[in-house]
Amino acid sequence: MIIKKFIGKTEEEALEAARKELGNGIVTMNVRSVKKKGLAGLLGAKQTEVTVALEEERESLKGIRRENASNVQQAPRPVLTKELQGKPADVLGESSQNIERKLDSLQDLLVNRLRQEENDKAEQAAAQEVSSRGEEAQKEEKAVPTEQDKFYRLLYNTMLENEVDEKYVNQIICEVDRAEKTQLPIDYILGNVYQKMVLKFGKAQGIAPAEKIPRVVVFMGPTGVGKTTTIAKIAGRFAVDEKKKVALLTADTYRIAAAEQLRTYANILEVPFRVIYTPQEAVDAIRDFGSFEYIFVDTAGHSHQNEEQLENMKQLLKALNGAAQTQAFLVLSATTKYRDLQKIASSYRELSDYQLIFTKLDETFQLGNLLNIKLYTDTPIAFVTNGQNVPDDIELFNPQKTVKQLLSTKH
Numbered sequence: 001m002i003i004k005k006f007i008g009k010t011e012e013e014a015l016e017a018a019r020k021e022l023g024n025g026i027v028t029m030n031v032r033s034v035k036k037k038g039l040a041g042l043l044g045a046k047q048t049e050v051t052v053a054l055e056e057e058r059e060s061l062k063g064i065r066r067e068n069a070s071n072v073q074q075a076p077r078p079v080l081t082k083e084l085q086g087k088p089a090d091v092l093g094e095s096s097q098n099i100e101r102k103l104d105s106l107q108d109l110l111v112n113r114l115r116q117e118e119n120d121k122a123e124q125a126a127a128q129e130v131s132s133r134g135e136e137a138q139k140e141e142k143a144v145p146t147e148q149d150k151f152y153r154l155l156y157n158t159m160l161e162n163e164v165d166e167k168y169v170n171q172i173i174c175e176v177d178r179a180e181k182t183q184l185p186i187d188y189i190l191g192n193v194y195q196k197m198v199l200k201f202g203k204a205q206g207i208a209p210a211e212k213i214p215r216v217v218v219f220m221g222p223t224g225v226g227k228t229t230t231i232a233k234i235a236g237r238f239a240v241d242e243k244k245k246v247a248l249l250t251a252d253t254y255r256i257a258a259a260e261q262l263r264t265y266a267n268i269l270e271v272p273f274r275v276i277y278t279p280q281e282a283v284d285a286i287r288d289f290g291s292f293e294y295i296f297v298d299t300a301g302h303s304h305q306n307e308e309q310l311e312n313m314k315q316l317l318k319a320l321n322g323a324a325q326t327q328a329f330l331v332l333s334a335t336t337k338y339r340d341l342q343k344i345a346s347s348y349r350e351l352s353d354y355q356l357i358f359t360k361l362d363e364t365f366q367l368g369n370l371l372n373i374k375l376y377t378d379t380p381i382a383f384v385t386n387g388q389n390v391p392d393d394i395e396l397f398n399p400q401k402t403v404k405q406l407l408s409t410k411h
């Protein structure tokens, strides 16, 4: 992993310099305003410092990227409201050594560590008793776990408690630089694990403006996960805060109430709304709303095991893709079991590429599935929702915040 700082007049300028040197695979770790060096700094002039990281495996792509640099298209910047832009958490400062002051969860970890130590002591005392029975056992008694080992075990257990899949917990712990035999400070280890996890989450493109309007954004997923509510939240932000021209379509004709639900939101937002019954009607609607910047499309929630409904969805996506630049989002609930999420994610992957939205974060303390599904699908999370309020309870996914929760035992 490479971690490097870049300076620019603005955040975008610093990021541009970072992308030039390290390619498009960088992840922003921290953004802060710093004083300019020299006289200008003394006079209060500021510039922006951006800390970025690049995964090791991406480094090998650097050469290829440079060669193809002229062909690489820059992903358009997502257009979102100021609140939704979600400023990067300022948890990563100048060095990993500083991290213990900045990670909210460290306190919990240390408290836990002490508890763990007490348990270990009790275990040792028990082992001592046994060891007095033979020489072999006495040797074992000497293999007391080091501070570092205890801390790794603590991190391991915390992630498991937060329902990160064991496979990924092992991966994360193994990737931490353990080559050095000497004892590493625990805040260094914590900083390292934290950075690795943030990088694993990566960064989603979000909803990007189309090169040619309209941009069609389709939301799919199982029943009751919050697709319609999420569309209302996003449409609200775009139409009201961003003053974008937005239209809403629903292909959910399975339940009359479903169409009415979105129609109500459309009325409140004062944006056009139409029910589409066939792929051809979807194409017609896109043509009729051709002057709109964003067309959000709601779909019927259904079981991923229902072949007929999946086929209908496939036809709809094909029609939408043919008619305009289309992005798809798979909406999943954070409360669904990991195995089911895996099956759902796989079956929708057969229909389309997608980015992820996780809903109902307010209904669970264990957010491990966010990381599990990100890694299982190799697909970034764009938004998370955390309540029923429209449009407030939605935010751009913030990996730093989620990783802090995954390393925390607060609940």
Ligand SMILES: Nc1nc2c(ncn2[C@@H]2O[C@H](COP(=O)(O)OP(=O)(O)OP(=O)(O)O)[C@@H](O)[C@H]2O)c(=O)[nH]1
Pocket: 222, 223, 224, 225, 226, 227, 228, 229, 230, 252, 258, 299, 300, 301, 302, 359, 360, 361, 362, 363, 385, 386, 387, 388, 393
């Ligand atoms: N607690 C909580 N509830 C949510 C959230 N998002 C949506 N809901 C609620 O979940 C229920 C279902 O939401 P809908 O938006 O109708 O879900 P849907 O996926 O469109 O459902 P179908 O169209 O029936 O497939 C509603 O009661 C929503 O208010 C969330 O982030 N947190």
Ligand SMILES: [Mg+2]
Pocket: 227, 228, 229, 252, 258, 298, 299, 301
């Ligand atoms: Mg719905």
